Amino acid sequence: MPSRRCIGDKLIVAIDVNREFYEIGKPVIRKAQVEHKINFIESEAIPALDKLLEDPNNEGSFDYVFVDADKINYLNYHEKVMKLVKVNGIIVYDNTLWYGSVVKSEDSVPETLKEGRSSVLKFNKSLASDSRVKIFMAPLGDGLTICMRVC
Numbered sequence: 001m002p003s004r005r006c007i008g009d010k011l012i013v014a015i016d017v018n019r020e021f022y023e024i025g026k027p028v029i030r031k032a033q034v035e036h037k038i039n040f041i042e043s044e045a046i047p048a049l050d051k052l053l054e055d056p057n058n059e060g061s062f063d064y065v066f067v068d069a070d071k072i073n074y075l076n077y078h079e080k081v082m083k084l085v086k087v088n089g090i091i092v093y094d095n096t097l098w099y100g101s102v103v104k105s106e107d108s109v110p111e112t113l114k115e116g117r118s119s120v121l122k123f124n125k126s127l128a129s130d131s132r133v134k135i136f137m138a139p140l141g142d143g144l145t146i147c148m149r150v151c
Ligand SMILES: C[S@@+](CC[C@H](N)C(=O)[O-])C[C@H]1O[C@@H](n2cnc3c(N)ncnc32)[C@H](O)[C@@H]1O
Pocket: 001, 002, 015, 016, 017, 018, 021, 043, 044, 045, 046, 068, 069, 070, 073
């Protein structure tokens, strides 16, 4: 679950419970010469986000956050990330179509997708009624929901 401050001379904070996934990207990061800008935190996302929020300077300071982790926690991530991102900042959530299953009846969805489908459906409904954000669903890949924090 990487979250990013702006590019340029600013910092990128990247969180993942498994360092291996960060290591996969390392060759590209090195090639782009941005390794020194990335603060990688190997941790469950919730405690890592809570730690970031302990510092009042982090509140409302992030330009952009990208969330791509366990879907069951998307609503929890949203509440924390909303405190970190600035007003007019952008949060992007990946996999919000969940293999297209969100528009299918539950009976027609394979067992392996059901838990994720249920979490993503709850998340999508909650975002749709969240007056703190404007949302746009980009039907690319597995679905990207782009949110702008408006207040
Ligand atoms: C589909 S991968 C995406 C990796 C990366 N965002 C990318 O785009 O290449 C999902 C990632 O979420 C991480 N993840 C899953 N549950 C997590 C949690 N509770 N806290 C932090 N990271 C988690 C996994 O380790 C995995 O790297």
